[in-house]
Amino acid sequence: MSLLLRLRIVKPSLNLFTDRSFSTVKIPQSRRSTTKFDKLIYDAGNSGDFETVRCLLNSRVAYGSFNTSDTFKFLTNTASYTSDLEDLRRVLPQIDRGFTRKNAYDILIARLCKLNRIEDALIVIGDMSGLTPSTFHPILCSLTKKNKIEEAWRVVESMRSKSVPVDVTSYNYFLTSHCYDGELEEASEVIRKIEEEEGISPDACSYDALVLGACRSGKVEAAIGILRRMEEDGVRVLYSTYAHVITEMVKEGYYALGLEFVLTYAGRDLKKL
Structure with a gap:
């Protein structure tokens, strides 16, 4: 049965190291x-x-030695930004195909x-080939965090x-984004899209968001109900999911109930080796 209905919540070539340039930067000849x-x-x-x-x-x-979030740290919002970006757009199509370029x-x-x-x-993105959902994730994350929901849907x-x-x-x-703002109806519509339009199942992060939404709406009992449904469905409960419930209980002054909740769920989120 639909979650929405159940919950009812309102080896690359090494010859590349022979590349020559007039750079003063020494390219490593071994792993760094x-x-x-x-x-x-x-x-x-x-x-x-x-x-x-x-x-x-x-x-x-x-x-x-894979790229990190600091790889293009030289690219900043300064006077050289436009020329730096254009230079990057020029050289990226020249690097090795496959994972390296992507x-x-x-x-x-x-x-x-x-x-x-x-x-x-x-x-x-228009310069790329072999696009995957993860390519768009930073854009969707940035837009939804700023509550630019319509722009984010256009990206979809x-x-x-x-x-x-x-x-x-x-x-x-x-x-x-919707759950953080306590917009449960909008959150329910997203769940409907996940299940009915895409035919995929909500994951641990989906449930986590729903628990957050219930808590921020002051519906602790609903949040606990969602958490129990996660356990019944065999979905791994995130640390943050427990924290949402505990935070709301403390905020509302339900200290004894919060302690009982901690004692009940203590150790249940340990990783199985």
């Missing part, structure tokens, strides 16, 4: 830490040496979202137009 690679890319990007940025993006993945694009999009450059992130429509499936994580950004 992600921090080291990020620092080298920062220095190269900050100095405008994007040929070296390209080489470093290739070499780090070949050595198993991951570099994804990390760049996440960086642009952190800089609140959503339109530029969408432009970069863009995903569909590009034949990118809308996964449960994409919907969870909307669900969390």
Whole structure:
């Protein structure tokens, strides 16, 4: 039966290391830490040496040192932003195909979202091939956090137009936004879309958002009911899900009930080895 109805809530090639450039940045000839690679890319990007940025993006993945949220930290909202982004758009299509290129694009999009450059992130998506839902996640996260729900839904429509499936994580950004604001009717509509339109099942984060929504609406009993439904359905309960309930109980002064809740659920969220 629908959750909505039940709850009734209102090996890359190593010859790339022979790439030559006039850079003063030395490209590592052996494995280095992600921090080291990020620092080298920062220095190269900050100095405008994007040929070296390209080489470093290739070499780090070949050595198993993957990109991080700091990889494009040199890209900032300064006077050089536009030219730096254009240089990145020029060199990214030149790096190795597959994971290396896709991951570099994804990390760049996440960086642009952190800089609140959503339109530029969408432009970069237009440069890509092999799009996946995760490519759009930073954009949806950024928009829904700012309560720009209509813009976020337009991004969803863009995903569909590009034949990118809308996964449960994409919907969870909307669900969390509505539940944080206590908008239970809107949250119910998102659950309906997940189950009826997409035919996928809500996950632990979906339930977590629903518990949050119930708590922020002052409906602790409903929140506990959702938590029990999670257990019945075999859904792993997140630490934050328990915390939502406890926080609301303390806020409302239900100290004895809160203590009973803690004692009842103590140890249930331990990971099974």
